[in-house]
Amino acid sequence: MAGGTDELGVRLKVYEGQPAAVSGVGRDPVNLPMIRHWCEATGDTNPAYEGPDAIAPPTMLQAWTMGGLSGHGGRTGAYDELMALLDEAGCTSVVATDCEQEYLKPLRPGDEVVFDTVIESVSERKRTKLGTGYFVTTRTDVRVGDDLAGTHRFRILKYAPSARPSAAKARRPRPVVNRDNVGFWEGVAEGRLLIQRCADCGTLRHPWLPGCNACGSLDWDTVESAGEGTVYSYVVMHHPPFPAFAPPYAVGLIELAEGVRMVSNVVGVPYDKVRIGLPVRVEFRRYEDEEGALTLPVFRSVDTLGGLGGLGGLDSLDGLGGLGGEV
Numbered sequence: 001m002a003g004g005t006d007e008l009g010v011r012l013k014v015y016e017g018q019p020a021a022v023s024g025v026g027r028d029p030v031n032l033p034m035i036r037h038w039c040e041a042t043g044d045t046n047p048a049y050e051g052p053d054a055i056a057p058p059t060m061l062q063a064w065t066m067g068g069l070s071g072h073g074g075r076t077g078a079y080d081e082l083m084a085l086l087d088e089a090g091c092t093s094v095v096a097t098d099c100e101q102e103y104l105k106p107l108r109p110g111d112e113v114v115f116d117t118v119i120e121s122v123s124e125r126k127r128t129k130l131g132t133g134y135f136v137t138t139r140t141d142v143r144v145g146d147d148l149a150g151t152h153r154f155r156i157l158k159y160a161p162s163a164r165p166s167a168a169k170a171r172r173p174r175p176v177v178n179r180d181n182v183g184f185w186e187g188v189a190e191g192r193l194l195i196q197r198c199a200d201c202g203t204l205r206h207p208w209l210p211g212c213n214a215c216g217s218l219d220w221d222t223v224e225s226a227g228e229g230t231v232y233s234y235v236v237m238h239h240p241p242f243p244a245f246a247p248p249y250a251v252g253l254i255e256l257a258e259g260v261r262m263v264s265n266v267v268g269v270p271y272d273k274v275r276i277g278l279p280v281r282v283e284f285r286r287y288e289d290e291e292g293a294l295t296l297p298v299f300r301s302v303d304t305l306g307g308l309g310g311l312g313g314l315d316s317l318d319g320l321g322g323l324g325g326e327v
């Protein structure tokens, strides 16, 4: 789709500057009950939003223009036409991407809000991870009488969803590594299973969190798990299918000897032989695919360790996939 003339893009550009809503009227005047609900929901205790001289939180700007279930008043056909053009072109999916607001004048209880919405811009065709499509930005000017109280820009991506990867090419999902849990994954990379420990009360925790659930302390260190545990609970996944994994497979909740629990694979045992109480030991397994290498802690049934007899023979089957309880 890249390159060449974009006939659809040219047709979409025509809508730039066209009104999407004209002379919309707020369903209710700015009012204290809505302000109070908003402040409670957001935990905003600013005294400016209370009492006889209260103003509305500026971030409520859009709330005063919302149409509720019955829809917006003053809506024109242009926006619907634009969306229909995109739908016809296969851009059937939509995601809101961002919102920008500008505040010019405080709104106060009793203010009657009117608004106009214009289709401010339609982007060039863009290729995104979600799919290829167009960003559509609308701008709503919110007024009280002739005074502009604020503007609200709302941007969506209307796109044709990318084709799903086939099972053969599907990559194993990557863990989401963030500032809170990076230490855990650094440990995994070194072949160590690290458990967070509260530096104040000593409570162990997993998954990794910024603070202690027991005492609220933000100070912590780690202890290295010996890697021994048992299956505390498990499920066998049959449906829905995920491209990277072939069902059925068992997902285990492992209780480590140290007391914390973590979700992982149970390997070395058929999915239908996983049982609550099954003794397991951690194993750091390396995966390779086109996205690169990935190391994950998995838990191997201890019954299968060090023996060719009994379940030990399943190790080789595990390597072929399907029996390993791969998640």
Ligand code: ZN
Binding pocket: 198, 199, 200, 201, 202, 203, 212, 213, 214, 215, 216, 217
């Ligand atoms: Zn604590």
